Amino acid sequence: MSQTILIETNPDLKKIYSINLNTFVGTDVIHRNNADDAIELLRILPQVGLVITQSKVGAEETAIKIHRFIKSENLATALIVLGESKTISDEVLCLKDPVSWEILIKQAAQHLGVNMQDATAKVRPDYLPVGVHYFYDISNTPCDIYIRIKKAPNDYQFVKRIHSKDVFDKSDIQKYEDQGLKEFYVPKDYIQYFTTFVTNNLIKKLEREDLTMEDRILTTANAHEIVRESIQAIGFDDASVELSDASINSMVKSVKNSPQVAPLLKFLFSNKVSFAYQHCHLLALMCHYVLSKQSWYKPEHLETLSFVAFFSDVTLKSNLQMQISSMRDLNESNLTDEEKRQVMNHAKDAVALMTNHPDANDYIKTVLIQSHGKIDGIGIEENPGEDLHPLSKVFIVADAFVKILLNPALPSSKKDILPLLSVRFTNASYQKIIKALEQKFE
Numbered sequence: 254m255s256q257t258i259l260i261e262t263n264p265d266l267k268k269i270y271s272i273n274l275n276t277f278v279g280t281d282v283i284h285r286n287n288a289d290d291a292i293e294l295l296r297i298l299p300q301v302g303l304v305i306t307q308s309k310v311g312a313e314e315t316a317i318k319i320h321r322f323i324k325s326e327n328l329a330t331a332l333i334v335l336g337e338s339k340t341i342s343d344e345v346l347c348l349k350d351p352v353s354w355e356i357l358i359k360q361a362a363q364h365l366g367v368n369m370q371d372a373t374a375k376v377r378p379d380y381l382p383v384g385v386h387y388f389y390d391i392s393n394t395p396c397d398i399y400i401r402i403k404k405a406p407n408d409y410q411f412v413k414r415i416h417s418k419d420v421f422d423k424s425d426i427q428k429y430e431d432q433g434l435k436e437f438y439v440p441k442d443y444i445q446y447f448t449t450f451v452t453n454n455l456i457k458k459l460e461r462e463d464l465t466m467e468d469r470i471l472t473t474a475n476a477h478e479i480v481r482e483s484i485q486a487i488g489f490d491d492a493s494v495e496l497s498d499a500s501i502n503s504m505v506k507s508v509k510n511s512p513q514v515a516p517l518l519k520f521l522f523s524n525k526v527s528f529a530y531q532h533c534h535l536l537a538l539m540c541h542y543v544l545s546k547q548s549w550y551k552p553e554h555l556e557t558l559s560f561v562a563f564f565s566d567v568t569l570k571s572n573l574q575m576q577i578s579s580m581r582d583l584n585e586s587n588l589t590d591e592e593k594r595q596v597m598n599h600a601k602d603a604v605a606l607m608t609n610h611p612d613a614n615d616y617i618k619t620v621l622i623q624s625h626g627k628i629d630g631i632g633i634e635e636n637p638g639e640d641l642h643p644l645s646k647v648f649i650v651a652d653a654f655v656k657i658l659l660n661p662a663l664p665s666s667k668k669d670i671l672p673l674l675s676v677r678f679t680n681a682s683y684q685k686i687i688k689a690l691e692q693k694f695e
């Protein structure tokens with residue numbers, strides 16, 4: 254589903270526009286309050302198809318600010334302005350006040366490449382966007398693939414770029430990316446067929462024994478991204494269950510044979526692996542380090558913790574949310590109230606999702622709900638107690654280690670990170686876990 258950012262301060266109009274955009278244009282509407290908030294989101298989600306904004310919010314020249322940003326970043330995002338904005342009216346569609354929702358959805362449909370045949374029937378786009386990364390681990394596609402190009406400022410056309418018989422590799426796809434392409438488009442009737450094809454190919458690749466360490470990590474990272482997107486869009490289905498199983502097995506394999514942390518970090522950064530997977534992979538690795546020093550260690554403990562690492566932040570939508578490691582971080586962040594609520598509840602929400610995953614056993618659910626030190630999975634505990642499950646304690650310390658490691662503003666050497674953990678986690682069993690990490694690094 255395409256995404257549209259809407260900035261509308263009148264609550265009644267906001268509701269009418271959102272419902273109709275969603276119903277008739279089939280676009281997911283995200284609300285923002287001003288230009289800065291919208292720009293912040295566009296930095297994270299450059300694939301947003303359309304921004305609809307009031308020309309001004311209070312004294313702010315909202316439309317002009319957003320237009321400048323879209324232009325300077327060369328985004329394919331279209332813009333519709335509600336009300337007059339003389340400075341940009343030659344380049345951007347400005348709808349005169351009062352704007353009727355019928356006119357707005359008609360324009361939105363045109364900007365997003367949707368055929369509006371009948372405003373009373375539910376309209377779906379003819380082509381659906383899929384991230385370029387869906388093409389990283391396949392060498393052909395089961396259907397023709399298109400790109401969206403701008404014909405005129407407010408008019409888009411879909412052009413066939415990959416034929417179903419074409420053979421390509423990752424470097425071909427990267428050439429498109431280098432030119433700034435973020436998404437290909439799949440004809441809507443083929444979307445299910447296409448995603449099943451990609452999932453099956455990824456599973457096959459992840460199950461291969463002869464993958465190099467580098468290829469294994471990059472393929473698992475890509476699978477992680479695809480699982481996250483799929484779960485956030487539609488929840489668990491059979492394909493994401495199978496793909497996540499293959500990914501977790503693959504991650505466990507690479508963690509057991511992992512290079513040292515420094516070269517691993519260099520590899521993750523230089524290959525532009527997503528923050529979500531950097532965090533997930535390093536977290537599983539730290540858990541492995543700690544577990545390998547415990548007398549009670551059994552291989553299934555690493556499997557449990559890797560499973561939890563894979564899904565622990567799956568409901569979070571931005572890197573900013575995933576970087577939060579304390580209530581103080583959360584309160585001082587620029588996140589909206591809704592985004593803060595998502596962070597507060599993400600452990601609990603992840604467990605709720607697990608009811609649809611057949612392999613999520615009670616151990617996994619226990620560690621997942623306690624992953625931020627709270628028994629009920631709500632909030633973040635600064636100094637968790639002894640009452641938690643032993644595996645949860647390992648997970649929490651490992652998570653805190655990795656969050657510091659990946660934060661450019663905090664120390665990145667293990668010698669400097671471990672004392673920070675010692676100050677935060679004062680209870681005896683946590684101190685033991687920190688000691689185990691220390692020994693591992695000696």
Ligand SMILES: [Fe+2]
Nearest residue numbers: 565566599624
């Ligand atoms: Fe988390």
